[in-house]
Amino acid sequence: MESITDTIWDVVICGTGLQQSLLALALSRSKKNILHIDPNLYYGGAEAALSLAEVDEWAAARPDATSTRIEAPAGSASGPVLGRLSAYSIALAPQVLHARSALVNLLVSSRAFRQLEFLAVSSFFVFDSSSLVRIPATREDVFATTAMPARSKRQLMKFLKFVLAFEGDAEETDEASGRGAAPWKEHASQPFGDYLASTFGLDDRLRDNILALTLSLDGASITVAEGLARLHRHITSMGVFGAGFAAVYPKWGGCGEIVQVACRAAAVGGATYMLGSGIRSVKFPDDKTDKGDEQGQLVEVELTQDMTVKTKLLVRGSDDVDTAETPSTMAQEKPEQQQLSRLVAIVGSPLPFLFAPTVEGAPVAGGAVIALPAGRPVLAAAAAPEHPIFVMAHSSDTGECPPGQSVLHFTTLKTENSKAVLDQALDSILSTLGHETRNHSSSTASGDSNDINDSKDSKDSGDPAPVPCLYKLYYEQPRGEGDTPASTISTARPEFRFSPPSVDLTMQDAPLDVVREAWRQVVGPDGADDAAYMVFEDREEGLADDDEFE
Structure with a gap:
């Protein structure tokens, strides 16, 4: 550990969220001295993917989170049960990636896509009158x-x-056409x-x-x-990567898996990683220090592992505030952030009708989306949610649950009763999925179409049991700033601060613009060739072995 304190780091990056990890990926071929730390014992920050054991520990440490295992009633017939805790990977902020998005382009140009596996997100449904209506995907x-x-x-x-x-x-006026x-x-x-x-x-x-x-x-x-x-x-x-779908989802945990791949690439390129190590305090160079004094221009970062490192630049998130800062030295006062309410349910059914191919030649999907519109009587007792609720359904093909089960991610804007609203939405969805499961089984047995909109008559033959819920997690997250223009927390000191990370349902391009700005600040004007940003050749075989990154 002595070499860590003796090294003059070009950059210390605090946090392994998506933005920080993409910055590490962008610097992975730069030959810079990079120290990448995270106070957590896992990678990913707000975008992490955790096992159930890690989720339980994570939820227990948060006042806004609760996790519940749901046991079958005594004396009930045997049914699906929760598997080994390590068999699950719960994405804290699942996001779909559209084929024509900046992140997909960067994953391709940086060759990081070779370490990832993507699954189609093909079907989008609207919950309407206790049924699921698939939104047409093509002409x-x-x-x-x-x-x-x-x-x-x-x-x-x-x-x-x-x-x-x-x-x-x-433009306001098209000069060529005069329009x-x-x-x-x-x-x-x-x-x-x-x-x-x-x-x-x-x-x-x-x-x-x-x-x-x-x-x-x-x-x-x-x-x-x-x-x-x-x-x-x-x-x-639509159709860029194959017939019948416009978006994809990374296997094994969504953006949490992208984080792992990005950090792995940085580690192979020479970056040093320290999990469980945060920032205790920061000492910035004095304004009066001679600009020619290289040592005097360094930032001293005291870590929570009782060591101090020196760096030319500190990169961190807006929440990483060290104890040495005071209101007068804060770069800017953080505005109150809008919060999201989230509920994750592991259910005991594969829900094949949600992931069935939508057109001829389309793949079986790994993800589907269900929307519960705001103001529509879609909850119990004909209640209507104040804000839309989105449900992202993941099959076992994502690697996030064992075969025969699925994971449902519910998200809405936080209100005074949003937790109760999500519980009601879960009950409504589980009941409807029970109907659709029976309809699908009946139509499959008879050889009919498996189109979810073509088989509704069996509802009259008695109510089937809802799809069983095996595990439930509720938590809240800051929404972040995904739809705002690229921005950072400005400071005249040798540091770069990311704004709160976006946890939108689809990955937006604006947060990636901020990553490029951070990269420019690290490499300096002489090394900031925008045309070469994240454009890499494949590494020689054997250099990117997963075993080199733990």
Whole structure:
């Protein structure tokens, strides 16, 4: 450990969240001296993927979290049970990655994708009147569905053509054609839900479908500009990696697995890792220090493992505040963050109808999305959630649970009763999944289509048991700043601070712009060749052995 204190580090990175880990990946070929620390004993920060044993320990240390194992009633017939705790990997902030997203591009150009396995996220459903209605994914899907009248199909196709022509950065005037600004520009900051109704005449059901595809927890209040941008990315991502899906999910824990791969690449490139080591205090160089005094320009970082290291630059998150700081020296006062309420349920069913191929030639999916629209009577006693609720369903193919089980991630904006709302949403979904499981079994046995919208008649033959819930976890998270322009906490000192990480349902591009800014600050103006940013060749065989990274 002596060499750690003797080394002059080019950068000390605190935290192994996605942004910090991508920075480590970006620096993995730079030959810089990198010390990467994390006060936690696991990688990933807010985006971590934990075993059930780790989840229980994590939840016990948080006042806003509770984990519950649900035992079968005494005397009940044998059924599915919770498996070994190590057989589960619970993603704390699961995010889907659209094919046309900046993160996917970086994973490809950096060659990190070779260490990852992606599964399709193909089906999007809207929960409606105690049933699941699949949202058409393609033009052929729109015309083939029986869940939508002809007039609605024509309206939807007209709107989708409009979205395909969307250009988010269009100039106010197209000089070549002489045309004015895009017609949506004057409505850019208005609520998207109102725009869909007033401009396109879409009814509530069509609006629910379209808003579900945005994956926005703001629902109808998302701005027109943001809503169109999200839809454009979704539609233009369709078919890029294969038929019938626009988004993917990394196996073994989503972004938590990307973090592992990024840190592994940095370790192979020479970075030093220390888990369970946070920052106790920081001593920045005095402003009066001679600029030519290299030692005097170093930052002294006292770690919680009773050692002090010296670095040219400190990179950390906004929550990593050392004890030496006072309100007068804080870079900026942190505003109150919006919170998310999350509920994770491990259920005793494979739910094959959620992951079935949507079109010919499409793969079996590893993920699916269910949206419970705001203001719709979809909860017990016809209650309506104040904000939309999204359910991300993961099959056992993700490696997050044993075969025969699935993991459901519920997310909504935090309110005074959001925990109770999520519990009600879970009950409603489990009941409906029980119906759909029986419908799927009946249609499969008879050789009929497995389209979830084509088999609803068996509900009249008696209510089946809800899909059993084996484990439940509730917790809260800061929402972060994923949809804001790239920003950091500014400071004149030799440090770089990331804003609160985004835990949006789909990975946005803005947080990655901040990673590039941090990279520029580490490598300096002479080494900041943007054209070469995260553009790597494959390493020689044997250099990226997983055994080298623990």
